[in-house]
Amino acid sequence: MSEEEKQQILKQTLWNIANDLRGNMDADDFRDYILGFIFYKYLSRKMELYANVILQPDGLDYETVEQHPQATELLEAIRFEALDKLGYFLKPSELFSELAKRGNSGNKNNFILGDLANVLTSIEQSTMGSESEDDFGNLFEDLDLTSSKLGKTEDAKNELIVKVLTHLEGIDFDLENSDSDILGDAYEYLIGQFASGAGKKAGEFYTPQQVSKILAQLVTTNKTKLKSVYDPTCGSGSLLLRVAKEVKEVGEFYGQESNPTTYNLCRMNMIMHDVHYKRFDIYNEDTLVNPSPNHIDKRFEAIVANPPFSANWSASPLFMSDDRFSDYGKLAPKSKADFAFVQHMIHQLDDDGTMACVLPHGVLFRGAAEGHIRKFLIEEKNYLDAVIGLPANIFYGTSIPTCILVLKKNREQAGNILFIDASAHFEKVKTQNVLQDTHIEEIVNTYRNRIVTDKYSYVATLDEVKENDYNLNIPRYVDTFEEEEPVDITAVAKAIKQLDHDMQQTDEIIAGFCNELGIETPF
CATH class of the missing domain: 1.20.1260.30 (N6 adenine-specific DNA methyltransferase, N-terminal domain)
Structure with missing residues (x-):
């Protein structure tokens, strides 16, 4: 067997x-x-x-x-x-x-x-x-x-x-x-x-394997070994373990999880996958408020994450003196901590590292503080490497469409940003949309080779992004508009005439039936 x-x-x-x-x-x-x-x-x-x-x-x-x-x-x-x-x-x-x-x-x-x-x-x-x-x-x-x-x-x-x-x-x-x-x-x-049966709660502890595969393959591009991998919202640890499947060796695993039950599940999952206790360090606290004292001064070669979408956080002015956020001049809004997680991960990212995280589409175009942070990441830091749009309804407990941001501190393609629109590339399985291996392979291959494909991907220069006022909404860069076939007006007019003729004949037939029955016609 x-x-x-x-x-x-x-x-x-x-x-x-x-x-x-x-x-x-x-x-x-x-x-x-x-x-x-x-x-x-x-x-x-x-x-x-x-x-x-x-x-x-x-x-x-x-x-x-x-x-x-x-x-x-x-x-x-x-x-x-x-x-x-x-x-x-x-x-x-x-x-x-x-x-x-x-x-x-x-x-x-x-x-x-x-x-x-x-x-x-x-x-x-x-x-x-x-x-x-x-x-x-x-x-x-x-x-x-x-x-x-x-x-x-x-x-x-x-x-x-x-x-x-x-x-x-x-x-x-x-x-x-x-x-x-x-x-x-x-x-x-x-x-x-x-x-899969836990509804909204599932997002607290599990990232679907199809998404984990994409994130893991993105951050291991051109790598056969990793010194370290980190997930600041690690849930059951599935993302960390998925990264290990994409390379020959991972030196150390680091993660943080705020939910005590899920934190226990993550440690069990690590041990069950034969990760020696000396090679993993999982911490139980809120990552934004209380980052692990063992992690905060480390820099990681690969970072993957599926943070809670648009979560609440304090956004206290005290965070402006925190090294993770101080450079940006503004904090993510209280009702949307998405960029706070991004800022935290960038702080933890090694100079030669890659991070890939799943976020709601709003991070691509929302204004105010988020627009300011987005502009800073692109114009001042030039960390954003790619934006990948995923289909809706692929996560447990939410049907919203999501995106993946890939960021690096030292980018090989520093003059442009890759946009991929994979939102229409999926297979319907019961009530869930599913990314099959072919869909995953297309996304990863497009990223690794920076392929431009009509109605699927586009490499935008930094000037183009600037012209769009740092709005990263994918349709601005990837045109998926499908032209409708031209309408033959002559044929339409002919069809209407034929329809009128047919209706007249039908009326005459109905009138004949009514006369035979001795009743008044309905028209």
């Missing part, structure tokens, strides 16, 4: 389990449980595999090591190694397989809720004082095993949890295959599936 076939089976199996077991629970709530338990199983299996490698020279097995006469010394040695290698530690009795076995034992001792809660706490506590503490702290806080959403009684809650653990225990995650990322991709698939 191919890797792709294995992946499809795993994706569908996990999604079926999620649907079968959540019952009447809201999908958003069940998401946190099912993804959390998959993550717990992943950590358990990684722990067991690593411990068995350590114990192999002694002919021991981790599953039974707690019964060994020197169990205390052995476990302490394994814990020391695991904290550095994995970032956490689990005893054999705390492994997922052990709790699933106990819960499914069929006797009165199968109540595992309390033990499960203790294990999840133990995973977090095992990292206390170690380098991985920030990466594992409060990671399971959204798995509330006391919640009435799981059941009205303790027995009902336990029964549901046991069912979930039992079903998951029966799935082979194939973690022995170190070259495979089947589980990580399946986990990402589940996040996407939950997002």
Whole structure:
């Protein structure tokens, strides 16, 4: 069986389990449980595999090591190694397989809720004082095993949890295959599936893969390795991880997310994709108000983002002394933080880096402070490299058309700006518009080669942009107007005459019927 076939089976199996077991629970709530338990199983299996490698020279097995006469010394040695290698530690009795076995034992001792809660706490506590503490702290806080959403009684809650653990225990995650990322991709698939049904909330934690692909390919143009990638509104981390698929190697991943639940999901997603805890730094705070103290002085080679569209922010005058905004002379308006995110990202961008972010179309033409910032970016800094218009209705929870801005501090094509209008290039799938691989390839290829295509793309000089008063509305540069075929007036007149003739004949026929019936004609 191919890797792709294995992946499809795993994706569908996990999604079926999620649907079968959540019952009447809201999908958003069940998401946190099912993804959390998959993550717990992943950590358990990684722990067991690593411990068995350590114990192999002694002919021991981790599953039974707690019964060994020197169990205390052995476990302490394994814990020391695991904290550095994995970032956490689990005893054999705390492994997922052990709790699933106990819960499914069929006797009165199968109540595992309390033990499960203790294990999840133990995973977090095992990292206390170690380098991985920030990466594992409060990671399971959204798995509330006391919640009435799981059941009205303790027995009902336990029964549901046991069912979930039992079903998951029966799935082979194939973690022995170190070259495979089947589980990580399946986990990402589940996040996407939950997002597709989450409505407006989905935008808080997930960027559709079709858009992620475009952003990732734009910022990795002419790159095979990246020192770093950063997302200031990273959600579940899908964009960061997508960038890693486009190059051979990414040194470090950085992200910031304001929602605590989504922040936890992002850290889990990183670990599930086998990104070592020393290689990622995700921070939980509002990026504009409280940027990570570990990030703010760094400069990143690639930046990708899908910030919340036209979000509110304070726009406090105090920000005018902030290095991120002070050069511009004006702040983004309170009701539209779009350019505030752009300014933040530019501040974090390395001199040889590329950033690509998704924004609402309003940033292209709105005036006042936004018009001032836009002019400054083009006229004073000359950072704007390309403007790409996307189709409407491709994001979960909103049908508005969006655009991608690509910015660089050192542009190869410093005398012009590329405009791409891909708004009409999509495929309708149910109620959603979808960018297929061919559409994505056309966008990226047009950007990379700066191709001019009639009614699709145009390379505008900076003088042309200046003549348009720095208004970047795409139709000003890409003419998509379709001329209608010329009307043949003679043919139209002839058709009208024929129509009059036909109507007259019809009237005569109706009048004949009326005479036969002895009734008055209707005209």
